[in-house]
Amino acid sequence: MTYDPVALGIQWDRLISIADEVVSALVRTSFSTNVRESYDLSCVLFDREGRSLAQGTYSVPSFTGTAQATLHQLLGDFPPDTLEPGDVVMTNDPWIGTGHLFDINVMQPIFRGCRLIGYVMSITHLPDIGGIGFSATAREIYEEGLRLPPVKFLRQGKVDSWVRRLIETNVRVPEQTIGDVLANVNCTTVGGRMVNDLMDEYGIEDIQPLASAIIDFSERAIRDELRRVPAGRYAHGIRIEGNDAPLDLRCTIEIRKGEVFADFAGSSEAVASAINVPLCYTRAMTCHAVKCLTTPRIPNNEGSVRPIHVTAPPGCILNAVSPSATGGRHVIGHFVSL
Numbered sequence: 001m002t003y004d005p006v007a008l009g010i011q012w013d014r015l016i017s018i019a020d021e022v023v024s025a026l027v028r029t030s031f032s033t034n035v036r037e038s039y040d041l042s043c044v045l046f047d048r049e050g051r052s053l054a055q056g057t058y059s060v061p062s063f064t065g066t067a068q069a070t071l072h073q074l075l076g077d078f079p080p081d082t083l084e085p086g087d088v089v090m091t092n093d094p095w096i097g098t099g100h101l102f103d104i105n106v107m108q109p110i111f112r113g114c115r116l117i118g119y120v121m122s123i124t125h126l127p128d129i130g131g132i133g134f135s136a137t138a139r140e141i142y143e144e145g146l147r148l149p150p151v152k153f154l155r156q157g158k159v160d161s162w163v164r165r166l167i168e169t170n171v172r173v174p175e176q177t178i179g180d181v182l183a184n185v186n187c188t189t190v191g192g193r194m195v196n197d198l199m200d201e202y203g204i205e206d207i208q209p210l211a212s213a214i215i216d217f218s219e220r221a222i223r224d225e226l227r228r229v230p231a232g233r234y235a236h237g238i239r240i241e242g243n244d245a246p247l248d249l250r251c252t253i254e255i256r257k258g259e260v261f262a263d264f265a266g267s268s269e270a271v272a273s274a275i276n277v278p279l280c281y282t283r284a285m286t287c288h289a290v291k292c293l294t295t296p297r298i299p300n301n302e303g304s305v306r307p308i309h310v311t312a313p314p315g316c317i318l319n320a321v322s323p324s325a326t327g328g329r330h331v332i333g334h335f336v337s338l
Contacts, residue, residue, distance in 0.1 A: 002213075003209075003210070003213045008210075008213055008214070008217070011198075011202065011210055012054070012210075012214050012299070014198055015045060015053055015054040015195075015198070015210075015214075016054045016055075016056075016057065016299055018045065018054070018191060018194045018195060018198065019043050019044065019045050019054045019055050019056040019057075019059075019191070020056050020057050020058075021190060021191075021194060022043040022045075022056060022120060022122065022187045022188070022190055022191040022194075023041065023043045023056035023057075023058060023059070023187070025183075025186060025187040025190040026041060026043060026122055026124070026183055026184065026186075026187035027039070027041075029182075029183040029186050029187070030124070030179065030180050030183040031127075031175065031176045031179030031180050031183065032126070032127040032173075032176045032177075032179070032180050033127075034124065034125045034126070034127055034180070035124050035125075035180060035183065038125075039058055039060075040060065040124060040125035041056075041058075041059070041060065041063070041122070041123060041124045041125070042055060042056065042059035042060050042063030042064050042067065042122075042123045043055065043056040043059060043120070043121070043122050043123075043187060043191070044056075044059070044064060044067045044068075044120070044121050044123075045118065045119075045120055045191060045195065046068070046071055046118055046119040046120070046121070047117075047118050047207055047208060047211035048080075048116060048117055048118055048207070048208060049208070049211075050068065050071050050072055050075060050119065051068070051211060051215055051301070051302040052064075052067060052068045052300070052301050052302045053118075053211050053214055053215070053301050053302075054214075054299060054301065055067075055299070055300050055301075060123075061284060061285070061288040062098055062099070062281055062284045062285060062288075062330070062333070063098055063103070063123040063284075064284075064300055065281075065283065065284020065285065065287050065288055065305070066097060066098045066099070066280045066281065066283075066284045067105070067121050067123065068302060068305075069096075069280055069283075070091070070096055070097050070098075070105050070107075070121070070123075070280075071107060071119060071121060073091075073096045073150065074089050074091065074096075074105075074107050074150050077089075077149070077150040078150065078152065080109070080116055083109045083116065084155075084156050085109075085111045085114070085156065085157075086154060086155070086156040086157030086158070087108070087109060087152060087154060087155060087156065088106060088107070088108045088152065088153045088154035088185050088188065089106075089107050089108075089150055089151070089152055089153070090104055090105060090106045090107065090148065090150070090151060090153050090181070090184075091104075091105055091148050091149060091150045091151065092104045092105065092126075092129065092146075092147065092148050093147055093148065093149055093150075094141070094147075094278050094280075094326045094329075095278050095280065095321075095322065096149075096150065096280075097123070097280070098123060098280065098281065098284075099277060099278045099280055099281035099326055099329040099330075099333065100144070100274075100326045100327050100328075100329050101129045101131070101141075101144050101145045101146070101147055101326075101327065102125050102126050102129050102134060102145075102327070103123055103124065103125055103126070104123065104124060104126050104148075104180070104181060104184060105121060105122075105123050106121065106122045106123070106153070106181065106184035106185060106188060107119055107120070107121045107188070108120055108121075108154075108185070108188035108189060108191075108192060109192075110191070110192040110195050110196070111192070112196055112199065112205070117195070117199075117206075117207055118195060118207060120188045120191035120192055120195070121188070122184040122187050122188050123184075124180055124183075124184055126171075126177050126180055126181070127171075127173050127176045127177055127180065128145075128171045128172045128173050128176070128177055129144075129145035129146050129170070129171060129177070130145035130146045130170040130171050130172070131143055131144040131145030131146070132144065132145075133172075134327065135274065135327060135328065136273055136274040136275050136325075136327055136328030136331055137273065137274060138273070138274040138325035138327055139272045139273065139274075139325055140323045140324070140325055141322055141323045141324065141325055141326065142323060143325065144274065144325055144326075144327050145170070145171075146166070146167065146170040146171070148167075151163055153181070153185065154185060164178060167181065195207070214301055214303070215301055215302050215303035215306075216303060217303065218295070218298055218299075218301050218302075218303030218304050219302075219303035219304075219306050219307065220303075221295050221298055221303075222290075222291070222294050222295045222298075222303070222304055222306075222307055223258035223259070223307050224258070225294035225295055226255060226258045226259065226260060226290075226294060226307060227257075227258045229255050230255070231255050231256050231257075232254070232255060233252055233253070233254045234252070234253045234254075234255070235250070235251070235252045235253075236250070236251055236253075237249065237250035237251070237266065238335065238338065240332075240335060242268070242271060242275075243271060243273045243275070244271070247267075247268040247271070247317060247332070248266065248267060248268045249264070249267050249268070249317075249318065249332070249335055249336075250264060250265065250266035250267050251263065251264050251267075251336075252265070258307055259307040259308070259309065260290055260307060260308045260309065261309045261311075262286050262308070262309065262310045262311070263311050263312070264282065264310075264311070264312035264313075264316065264318045264319070265311075265312065265313055265316075267312065267313075267316045267317055267318050268316065268317050269315060269316055269317065270315055270316065270317050270320040270321075270324045271317065272325075273325060273328075274325035274326060274327035274328045274329075275317075275328045275329065275331045275332050276317055276320030276324040276325060276326050276329060276332070277317060277318050277319075277320055277326065277329045277332050277333040277336075278319070278320055278321075278326055278329065279310070279312055279318070279319040281329050281330075281333045282310060282312055282318045282319065282333065282336055283310040285333055285334065285336035285337050286308065286310045286336055286337075287304070287305045287308050287310075288337060289336070289337040290308050291304055291305075292337075317332060318332070318333075318336070
């Protein structure tokens with residue numbers, strides 16, 4: 001199927017409005033001020049192939065920048081052919097999710113009848129996850145709280161009582177924490193229902209052609225802008241304050257053929273405090289910076305990040321590996337955009 005610009009724009013906007021309604025449902029049903037007032041959240045729609053299509057207009061760049069990789073990790077543990085209507089999978093693993101334990105990533109597959117057609121994911125900062133609390137003082141990830149690998153929180157619409165009890169037992173404010181997790185579940189259910197409503201309205205049985213049109217348009221737009229940047233290598237480095245000694249952050253950007261290659265080699269090694277940054281967060285902030293400089297008016301989706309490639313030496317402060325503590329990863333990670 002081919003789309004004329006008007007039809008594409010209308011249906012694209014409808015997907016964004018659905019993502020916005022997912023955000024509204026999340027905020028209205030959450031228990032903590034982190035979500036209801038601080039809006040420390042993101043909601044993202046994906047197609048059947050796991051490609052991001054639309055995000056809520058108010059979404060945190062670090063969350064939307066990690067969400068697609070998170071989805072692929074979740075599907076690695078729970079392949080699409082094992083998922084059923086009403087299943088909900090989640091994790092707060094820093095290296096699978098957004099970089100620290102406090103963020104819960106909740107995914108629900110979207111079914112049309114018995115056929116899987118896409119996914120919706122909601123990400124929020126929980127009020128507590130146990131451990132020493134929200135700080136940058138931990139020395140290892142084990143001090144920071146409960147670390148959940150990908151788990152099914154709901155199976156065919158029923159909450160796994162063991163997983164719920166595990167979370168409640170490990171947090172200081174179980175009512176708020178479980179309330180926020182259930183709000184994430186609720187809003188993903190809303191998203192799935194609204195995607196089906198959109199398909200009914202337009203007589204669509206397969207969303208993949210629309211997804212491809214959106215992604216291809218976005219990719220062409222950002223590549224065109226990148227080709228306007230003179231090809232070559234650009235290097236920059238900054239020295240910032242650390243706990244025991246100054247820290248160096250270094251980056252070399254190479255522009256060629258409409259693509260960006262960002263390499264953070266030369267950055268300081270990870271440290272024994274919770275300011276280390278997993279690569280997923282470094283990649284998200286790099287994509288955010290490039291997107292702002294090239295196509296800030298085009299909504300984010302997979303096409304927006306395809307031309308952007310990010311590497312950093314394993315074990316450095318911008319590619320910390322387990323068991324490095326990462327609770328305050330934003331303290332360092334926000335410098336990536338500079």
